[in-house]
Amino acid sequence: MAADDGNDDDSDAGVAVKTRTRTKRPPLYKVLLLNDDYTPMEFVVHVLERFFGMTHAQAFEIMLTVHKKGVAVVGVFSHEIAETKVGQVMDFARRHQHPLQCTMEKE
Numbered sequence: 861m862a863a864d865d866g867n868d869d870d871s872d873a874g875v876a877v878k879t880r881t882r883t884k885r886p887p888l889y890k891v892l893l894l895n896d897d898y899t900p901m902e903f904v905v906h907v908l909e910r911f912f913g914m915t916h917a918q919a920f921e922i923m924l925t926v927h928k929k930g931v932a933v934v935g936v937f938s939h940e941i942a943e944t945k946v947g948q949v950m951d952f953a954r955r956h957q958h959p960l961q962c963t964m965e966k967e
């Protein structure tokens with residue numbers, strides 16, 4: 861049975877009602893590399909080349925920024941990609957027994 865809108869005059873017949881769909885962009889996440897006193901500089905450079913596709917020069921520059929400032933953003937990704945990068949770096953560092961720390965935070 862049809863719902864009764866209280867008028868019998870068919871005034872709404874053929875009237876299209878558009879609902880606007882607001883599509884939110886997925887949030888992005890910064891991947892951060894933290895300084896420590898023990899991880900060798902060359903290891904950090906290698907990590908940046910291997911997991912973040914940087915050239916040796918780019919990687920060296922970012923490594924030095926982390927070394928001097930304590931932290932740097934090494935990339936911005938979707939949640940899933942950021943999580944994967946953090947996992948890869950933490951895994952690789954642990955396997956080589958370096959205390960290197962990599963985290964992510966919402967942009």
Ligand code: TYC
Binds near residue numbers: 893894896924927960
């Ligand atoms: N501070 C380290 C050293 O002097 C080098 C280093 C740079 C470590 C960046 C971690 O994310 C890092 N050997």
